[in-house]
Amino acid sequence: MKTLLLTVLIGVIAGVIDxxxxxxxxxxxxxxxxxxxxxxxxxxxxxxxxxxGMAWWLKGGVIALTLAIPIIIIVSKEDKKSIQPMVVMSVILGTFIGVAGHFII
Structure with missing residues (x-):
């Protein structure tokens, strides 16, 4: 139960930051x-x-960026300037989530 609550808390924090x-x-x-x-x-x-066997600190950024690619493609149709911020936020927040999970959970 503690792991679930910490996972939800990390998700809420990352969501609010984004x-x-x-x-x-x-x-x-x-x-x-x-x-x-x-x-x-x-x-x-x-x-x-x-x-x-990917390093724990790299895994979060890679997964977040990979899963964000379809969203980035859809958004880039209307707004080309938003591609770079979306890629950067995906990598940064994904890495934050991975690091937080490694040290907190």
Whole structure:
């Protein structure tokens, strides 16, 4: 139960970190909700995936970026400038989730 609560807490923190700039830029609520849910679920995936013996600190960023690619492709159709921030946030928050999971859980 403790592991589940910590996983949820890490997901909420990562989700809030990702949506703060989106709220400030006044993006549509569906995009904000989608981004929050993406990072809320991400710790469950990262913590329960083993990638060919990949280093624990690298795994989170790789998984988050890989799963964000379809979203990035869809968004890039309308806004080419958003590709780089989405890639950077995916890698940074994915790595944060992986590191937090390694040390906290």
């Amino acid at each position: 949506i703060l700039p989106m709220v400030k830029m006044k993006l549509e609520k569906y995009a904000i909700f989608s981004a929050f849910i993406f990072y809320f679920i991400m710790p469950f995936i990262i913590f329960n995936t083993d990638l060919f």
